[in-house]
Amino acid sequence: MGDANAGPVRLSFNPQLRVEFHGATVTSDAGLLxxxxxxxxxxxxxxxxxxxxxxxxxxxxxxxxxxxxxxSIYSRLAGYEDTNDAERLAExxxxxxxxxxxxxxxxxxxxxxxxxxETEVLAEARNYQGLVRLNTALVQHEGVRSSTQRVxxxxxxxxSPVHGTQEQSAYNGHFECVCYHPLFVFNQHGDCLAxxxxxxxxxxxxxxxxxxxxxxxxxxxxxxxxxxxADAAFALPALYEALERRDVxxxxxxxxxxxxxxxxxxxxxxxRGRPSYAPLVRYRSFxxxxxxxxxxxxxxxxxxHHLGELFPRVGFIVTTLTGTNRAVVHFYNQRxxxxxxxxxxKEATHWTRLSCHRFRANEVRLLLGVIADxxxxxxxxxxxxxxxxxxxxxxxxxxxxxxxxxLIRHARYFVLQxxxxxxxxxxxxxxxxxxxxxxxxxx
Numbered sequence: 498m499g500d501a502n503a504g505p506v507r508l509s510f511n512p513q514l515r516v517e518f519h520g521a522t523v524t525s526d527a528g529l530l531x532x533x534x535x536x537x538x539x540x541x542x543x544x545x546x547x548x549x550x551x552x553x554x555x556x557x558x559x560x561x562x563x564x565x566x567x568x569s570i571y572s573r574l575a576g577y578e579d580t581n582d583a584e585r586l587a588e589x590x591x592x593x594x595x596x597x598x599x600x601x602x603x604x605x606x607x608x609x610x611x612x613x614x615e616t617e618v619l620a621e622a623r624n625y626q627g628l629v630r631l632n633t634a635l636v637q638h639e640g641v642r643s644s645t646q647r648v649x650x651x652x653x654x655x656x657s658p659v660h661g662t663q664e665q666s667a668y669n670g671h672f673e674c675v676c677y678h679p680l681f682v683f684n685q686h687g688d689c690l691a692x693x694x695x696x697x698x699x700x701x702x703x704x705x706x707x708x709x710x711x712x713x714x715x716x717x718x719x720x721x722x723x724x725x726x727a728d729a730a731f732a733l734p735a736l737y738e739a740l741e742r743r744d745v746x747x748x749x750x751x752x753x754x755x756x757x758x759x760x761x762x763x764x765x766x767x768x769r770g771r772p773s774y775a776p777l778v779r780y781r782s783f784x785x786x787x788x789x790x791x792x793x794x795x796x797x798x799x800x801x802h803h804l805g806e807l808f809p810r811v812g813f814i815v816t817t818l819t820g821t822n823r824a825v826v827h828f829y830n831q832r833x834x835x836x837x838x839x840x841x842x843k844e845a846t847h848w849t850r851l852s853c854h855r856f857r858a859n860e861v862r863l864l865l866g867v868i869a870d871x872x873x874x875x876x877x878x879x880x881x882x883x884x885x886x887x888x889x890x891x892x893x894x895x896x897x898x899x900x901x902x903x904l905i906r907h908a909r910y911f912v913l914q915x916x917x918x919x920x921x922x923x924x925x926x927x928x929x930x931x932x933x934x935x936x937x938x939x940x
Contacts (some may be wrong), residue, residue: 511731518909519903524591527915528904531925532876533571533595535932539875541567544634548627550856552618560606564596565614568605571595573846573869576894580611590904594913601911615865616858625857628689628864636688636871638713647722649685652709652731654678654701657694657863664856667697674852677851679863680704682712682837687874689842692867694851694860706739713745713831724748724818726832732815741817750827751796757807758811764800765809777802780822785815797822842870844851845890880931882924894921 505512505515542563551562571592572582586592587604596605606614613693618624656672657679678699682691695703716723729750740747751757758765764779773818786793794815799822801810810907818825844849848866851859853856873890881888888896901916915925 504789504869521573521588522590522904523897524589524902524904524913526589526591527913528573528898528920529575529591529595530913531880531897531928531932532574532872533567534929535876535880536567536872538932538935539635539636539638544631546633548631549619549624550627552621557853560600560610561597562618565598565611565618567595567632569615569865570590570609570869570872573848573866573870574873574894575690575754575898576845576847578847578850579852580608580615583608583611590902590913594904594911602906606822609903615861616853616855617687619861619865620855620857625861625864628861628868632692632864632868632871633690635868636690636875637898637932646720648716649708650690650712650723650725651685651834652681652705652725652831653683653835653839655731655843655849657851659697659851661760661852661854663851663854663859665696671701677859678703680708681839682709683838686878687834687838688871689838689867689874692747692863694856694863701728702736705733705736710739710743712741712795713743717743717745722746725833726829727779728832732862734787734791736768737794737815738791742899746817748814748818748825750829751815753811753813757796757798757813758787760796761798761800761811764798765811767802772802772804774804776804780826782822797825799826841890842866845873845894846870872923876928882927882931 508514508516527825530764545563545566548564549566550857551558568583568586572586583605584607587607587905588776589605592605593601593603617820619628643771644870655678656669656674657677658674659666659673659676663677666675666677669678672678676697678695678697678701680693680695680701680703681689691708693704693708713723713725722741723745725745725747727736727749728749729752732749732751736749737747759783760783767777781798782800783795785796795817797816799812799814803810812826814826815828816825816829818828820828845926846866846869848863848870850866851862853859853862870890873893877886877890877893898917900918900920905912905914915922
């Protein structure tokens with residue numbers, strides 16, 4: 498009876514088919530080998546050693562710190578939501594091959610160990626700050642820097658809904674849910690340069706100076722020009738003044754008021770005649786000084802009349818840019834890509850799944866999701882062929898990372914046989930070649 502239970506399973510609809518179960522030799526995440534090769538070139542092991550401290554002493558270290566860190570990052574990169582999945586992934590061939598040599602023939606960490614690592618080890622003050630520095634070092638590594646001298650920074654906030662009694666979670670009337678309210682800074686390539694978790698009931702711009710200004714200072718230290726974009730929540734005199742002191746240009750949406758609308762009163766009336774199907778768009782630039790401002794600043798108004806709409810759509814942007822009205826508005830509208838990157842982080846690496854009770858543990862989970870997202874984004878923009886560089890991180894998960902494979906153990910080496918579906922042998926070699934040809938070396 499035991500042999501029958503352990504043997505192949507037969508199916509009545511197809512007598513020729515036999516089903517066997519070899520969980521320890523079959524994987525569905527073989528495409529993770531590609532970002533693992535990239536992180537080797539980025540010198541991630543060195544960054545872990547430099548920025549994270551292992552609290553264990555003596556020989557009480559069955560799982561090396563880099564293995565635990567990579568398991569946390571790559572499980573998120575593959576789309577697994579939390580540490581409960583480690584129970585199943587511990588024997589997974591791909592995750593064993595991603596680890597250090599001594600773990601490849603046994604298993605990686607189970608849920609209890611990984612949970613301890615994320616909520617205790619990384620939650621220590623020095624390691625939390627180390628995570629922040631590690632993320633900065635990863636996205637600003639010399640090998641991933643853009644050759645352009647102009648850097649565009651998008652600052653934005655988002656909600657992370659919670660479903661328990663997590664510390665510092667609160668009801669947010671704007672999002673109409675109990676949540677946290679994290680703040681993010683992205684560059685024009687989609688790298689998340691900084692992220693911080695905040696209580697759910699804070700203003701969207703709360704703490705902007707601690708998140709945005711260090712990023713600006715790092716770029717300016719490398720003699721790069723910085724431009725900042727933000728929505729109306731960041732229309733703050735203190736922010737304008739801080740950017741102007743640093744000679745940083747900006748384009749920030751400005752909430753409408755009666756004074757501004759009087760300046761464009763003549764544009765609010767639709768011209769006489771039969772309206773066209775295409776929207777009628779008009780611009781106006783003028784200088785304006787609110788009561789709380791220390792000086793007049795350039796404001797650009799955009800007025801759109803759409804067929805079938807009684808009132809026009811009106812938007813105002815305060816800016817120090819000197820381009821044409823149309824060019825500045827077009828530049829500001831590209832800020833929407835930051836919202837798309839936040840959406841990708843939520844869907845792909847689940848960085849809003851903050852289910853721990855302690856606030857600091859949830860801060861760690863957010864940063865781990867951000868680092869995983871950045872690693873996937875670096876793979877996309879540095880190593881993918883042009884034809885698939887536009888794929889979202891979710892598409893990368895489904896089309897590349899989620900590739901089936903079978904692990905075969907030989908006396909001196911392993912063979913991982915990959916299923917040729919989306920990730921073909923030709924594409925795998927092409928991406929690997931791009932990683933190898935990157936003109937830099939790990940530090």
